[in-house]
Every structure is written in C-alpha cells, then in structure tokens.
Amino acid sequence: MKDVIVIGGGPGGSTAATLLAQKGFSVTLLERERFPRFQIGESLLPYNNDLFERLGMSDQLAAGDFTPKYGAEFLTGDGEIGYTFHFDSNLAPRYHRSFQVERADFDHLLLKNAAAKGVEVREQCGVASIDLDDPNRAVVRCVNGEQLEARFVVDASGHGSVVGQRVGQKEDVAGLKKIAIFSHYKNVLRREGRDAGNTVIVVLRDSWFWLIPISAEVMSVGLVVDRDHVKSCGLTPEELLAKTIASTPHVARQMENAERITQIYVRKDFSFLMKRLVGTNFALVGDAAGFLDPIFSTGVFMAMKSADITANAVEARLRNGSMKMLQRYQRDMQNALGKYFRFNTGFYRPEFLEVFMQPHRDSRLIKVIVGVLAGDVFATNRDRLGLAMFFFLVKIQKWRGAIAPRIAWERLPGAASV
Numbered sequence: 172m173k174d175v176i177v178i179g180g181g182p183g184g185s186t187a188a189t190l191l192a193q194k195g196f197s198v199t200l201l202e203r204e205r206f207p208r209f210q211i212g213e214s215l216l217p218y219n220n221d222l223f224e225r226l227g228m229s230d231q232l233a234a235g236d237f238t239p240k241y242g243a244e245f246l247t248g249d250g251e252i253g254y255t256f257h258f259d260s261n262l263a264p265r266y267h268r269s270f271q272v273e274r275a276d277f278d279h280l281l282l283k284n285a286a287a288k289g290v291e292v293r294e295q296c297g298v299a300s301i302d303l304d305d306p307n308r309a310v311v312r313c314v315n316g317e318q319l320e321a322r323f324v325v326d327a328s329g330h331g332s333v334v335g336q337r338v339g340q341k342e343d344v345a346g347l348k349k350i351a352i353f354s355h356y357k358n359v360l361r362r363e364g365r366d367a368g369n370t371v372i373v374v375l376r377d378s379w380f381w382l383i384p385i386s387a388e389v390m391s392v393g394l395v396v397d398r399d400h401v402k403s404c405g406l407t408p409e410e411l412l413a414k415t416i417a418s419t420p421h422v423a424r425q426m427e428n429a430e431r432i433t434q435i436y437v438r439k440d441f442s443f444l445m446k447r448l449v450g451t452n453f454a455l456v457g458d459a460a461g462f463l464d465p466i467f468s469t470g471v472f473m474a475m476k477s478a479d480i481t482a483n484a485v486e487a488r489l490r491n492g493s494m495k496m497l498q499r500y501q502r503d504m505q506n507a508l509g510k511y512f513r514f515n516t517g518f519y520r521p522e523f524l525e526v527f528m529q530p531h532r533d534s535r536l537i538k539v540i541v542g543v544l545a546g547d548v549f550a551t552n553r554d555r556l557g558l559a560m561f562f563f564l565v566k567i568q569k570w571r572g573a574i575a576p577r578i579a580w581e582r583l584p585g586a587a588s589v
C-alpha cells in the first residue's frame with residue numbers, strides 16, 4: 172500500500188505529489204491523459220515564485236519558452252480609459268516577474284519534475300471510482316480495472332473533482348454563470364518593451380476579453396460572457412467571438428492581421444465551490460476544491476498553493492494522526508476563495524470597475540489591487556484594512572460617483588447588430 176495517491180497531473184496534482192515525495196512519502200500520481208495535453212489557464216501570478224523555487228523549477232521556467240509577465244493592463248473597449256498595474260510598484264523583488272505559459276508545456280514540466288523527485292507517475296490511467304469507507308485508507312479503482320490502495324488520497328482532478336463529486340457538497344456560484352470562448356492567434360499586436368508580456372484585459376459591459384502573450388509569436392485571446400447572453404443572442408459561440416472582436420475597437424486594432432492557429436474552445440459552468448475539502452483520508456486541492464471566474468488569473472496559483480498547504484497537512488495526518496492542519500487548510504482555502512469572490516463578483520459591477528480602472532489618485536488603492544493581482548490572498552491581517560478601504564470607496568462610487576469618473580460601457584453585439 173502506498174502512502175498517498177494523487178488523482179490528476181495538473182499543477183495542483185504535480186505540486187502535491189512532488190512536495191509529499193520530497194517529505195519522504197511513497198506517492199503514486201494517476202493522470203487520465205498523456206502529457207503534453209491542452210489546458211487553459213495561461214497567465215501565472217508572482218506569488219507562485221516561492222513555490223517554483225522549492226520545487227526546484229525556477230531555472231527551468233526562466234530558461235523555457237515562456238513570456239515574462241511584469242504586470243496587467245485593464246482597458247475599456249475603445250482603449251481610451253485604463254491602467255497598467257506593475258508588480259514592482261509595491262512587491263518585494265522576488266515577486267516582480269511572473270510568466271505567461273503554454274499550459275501543455277508548463278504542466279508537462281511540472282509532471283516530469285514530479286517523476287524526477289520520486290513520484291510514480293502513471294499517465295493514461297483515469298480513476299473511475301473511489302472507496303473512502305475506511306477512515307485510514309482509500310481504495311481507488313482505475314478505468315483499466317486496476318485497484319490501488321493508499322493511506323490518503325489527494326483529489327487534484329480539476330473541475331470533474333472525482334472525490335469532490337461524492338463528498339465535497341458542490342455549490343454553484345450565483346452571479347458567475349459565464350461562458351468562455353477562446354483560441355490562439357498569431358500576428359496580434361502587443362505592447363513594446365517590458366510591458367510586451369503583460370496580460371491585457373479589455374472590459375465591456377458584463378463581459379471581457381483576455382489577451383495573453385504566451386510566447387513571442389502566440390497570443391491567447393478569450394471572451395468571457397454571461398451564459399444567458401450566449402443563449403439569447405442568436406449567435407454561435409464562434410460568431411459571437413468574431414463579432415465581438417470586430418466591434419471592440421481596441422481588440423479589433425490589435426487583431427487586424429491576426430491568424431487563428433487553433434480550434435475555438437468553449438468552456439462553461441466553471442465557477443463552483445466545495446463546502447467540504449478534507450476528511451481523515453482525503454483532501455481536495457486546486458480546481459477540485461473550487462474555482463471562481465478566471466478574471467484575475469488565479470487558478471494555477473490557487474491550485475499550487477492549496478497543494479502546498481495540503482502537503483504539510485497530509486504529513487501531519489500521516490505522521491501523528493492529527494486533523495488540525497487539514498481543518499486549517501479548509502478554512503484558509505475557503506477564506507482565500509472568499510476574497511477572490513468579492514473581487515470576481517465586483518468586477519461585473521460598473522462602480523467597482525470605475526474605481527479599479529482609475530486608481531491614479533490614491534497610491535494605497537494601487538497597492539491593494541497589485542496585491543490581489545499578484546496572489547497575495549493567503550496573508551493574515553496585513554491586507555484587511557486595504558481591502559476594506561477599497562470596497563468602501565466602491566460603495567461611495569455607487570452612491571455618489573465621487574471617487575472616479577463614470578464610464579460608458581460598451582455592450583456585446585447580438586445577432587441583429589454589426
């Protein structure tokens with residue numbers, strides 16, 4: 172019997188498996204696909220850098236074909252109003268740079284690193300079911316009929332959440348019922364110099380574009396819209412993407428000579444939360460534990476950070492039987508998701524965006540926003556005051572419009588328009 176079985180070889184699974192192997196546990200990782208495989212989620216956050224260091228991956232990332240990211244720019248559809256947040260404006264030097272990545276390559280690097288650190292990695296080995304009845308053991312059945320046992324199982328299987336579906340008490344997130352339509356393109360214009368690798372977010376009413384330069388040639392472009400709009404607009408997702416690019420002046424300019432080089436992907440119903448993340452013989456990490464809107468590019472960071480905290484908690488559970496750290500993990504992860512929840516839902520309200528995208532007048536605001544954009548959400552009390560101030564200003568903006576000029580938001584096209 173192994174000490175730990177990890178289900179899923181994405182960033183959450185690879186990180187949990189590697190850290191547990193580094194602690195001396197015997198670990199088997201079961202991954203349904205053969206890597207490299209496509210995955211969305213290409214913009215990383217600076218607060219991941221500490222973990223890359225501990226995984227022994229910082230040099231490989233810097234040497235790989237990944238784009239250095241020094242900040243993020245938020246713009247209106249015409250490109251007239253906006254702000255670029257730079258990570259060096261208030262963070263320690265080790266957080267000044269993050270990366271934009273082709274996830275197929277990045278995830279493969281993490282998985283190979285897990286194998287190199289002693290994890291038994293089995294690809295094309297999907298998990299069909301799991302038995303958690305014995306509180307000190309988990310029995311995992313694979314699609315190929317094989318049965319494996321371990322003292323503990325970490326579910327890092329992403330949105331499908333093999334264990335979470337059974338015991339996690341999944342909840343949909345009202346107000347975040349969105350659809351993402353995206354693809355990769357060549358010949359998309361980008362900023363010059365140090366800002367060339369920034370994420371660019373172009374905001375329309377109730378919807379937004381991402382433009383993420385994942386390599387020197389390739390730009391990932393995606394549109395996130397309300398699910399109800401897609402149902403009612405009379406356009407296919409492909410048509411909606413093409414029409415919205417054409418009718419959004421800033422995006423149309425950047426993509427004038429763009430050439431699409433992958434299929435168009437559609438993802439929906441990606442926002443959900445799990446109420447229960449841990450038990451005596453299991454823990455859910457990464458997307459398996461919950462995911463909110465992709466607007467702040469938090470997914471990979473949350474997956475890896477949750478795996479890191481979980482690895483320490485599993486160590487305590489397996490070495491001395493204690494559940495304390497697992498319970499603390501559940502609380503901390505849900506708190507961090509709660510902070511993003513406020514920002515994610517706020518992002519779809521005009522008063523929030525007006526303050527967020529015009530922060531010039533108050534340098535404290537810029538610091539708060541840069542902290543959130545960098546992934547500083549597991550901090551204890553340090554950021555509470557700043558966040559409270561930010562949401563207070565948003566309230567004033569809603570009532571009186573006194574904090575920042577109002578913005579006339581552009582709407583999405585429907586079948587009848589353009």
Ligand SMILES: Cc1cc2nc3c(=O)[nH]c(=O)nc-3n(C[C@H](O)[C@H](O)[C@H](O)COP(=O)(O)OP(=O)(O)OC[C@H]3O[C@@H](n4cnc5c(N)ncnc54)[C@H](O)[C@@H]3O)c2cc1C
Pocket residue numbers: 178179180181182183184201202203204210211212213214215216296297298299327328329330331332333351393438441456457458459462465467468469470471472474
């Ligand atoms: C539209 C959109 C845009 C996004 N943009 C960003 C972004 O810019 N930046 C960012 O950080 N995040 C982004 N995300 C989120 C990001 O994609 C995820 O949060 C991240 O991939 C989570 O990592 P994970 O390891 O938890 O899960 P995953 O990356 O989903 O990995 C799970 C793995 O488990 C495997 N698996 C599934 N079921 C089984 C099974 N039964 N048995 C064995 N293996 C199994 C899968 O094959 C997969 O390899 C975005 C998400 C969406 C929907």
